[in-house]
Amino acid sequence: MTAMVETGWAVGYTVGIVVVLVVVALVVPILLLAHRIGRQAGAIDESLGESVRNTAGLAGLHTTIESAEIIVAGLNRGRTRLGG
Template identity: 60%
Template sequence: MSGWTLGLIIGLVVVVAVVALVTPIILLARGIAGRATQIDRALVQARTNTAPLAALSTTIDHAEKIVAGLARGRARLGG
């Protein structure tokens, strides 16, 4: 076997090994990309669903003012 033939065989083995190792990585990356899109959609939906919670502190402040007003009214009525 000449040096060229041996070099060609070794080169082909290396190329086949690289392809065999890189192919599963590419397939996994495609799967992750598909799931990332689903996760992004779910996060956008979660943000939409929880946006009203930002106004919760305002609601609590108003409720406290209403309760304080009711307490004052009750106190004036002798209750």
């Protein structure tokens, strides 16, 4: 009876150790990947900020188009009055 109890404890400890090793084997790659993503996040954020600065002038594009249309319409009226 004592040998069977000791065998049960040994099997239990072995199964427990195997479960812990499997969990560690699955979690460590996830943590390494998360760390690598975290390092790249700063560079990505900086690049996106630079993109915002580089495209800020596009906000006034609609105004520029409206002004160009007004100028072209005025030129067309002038050409019509001059008989051209």
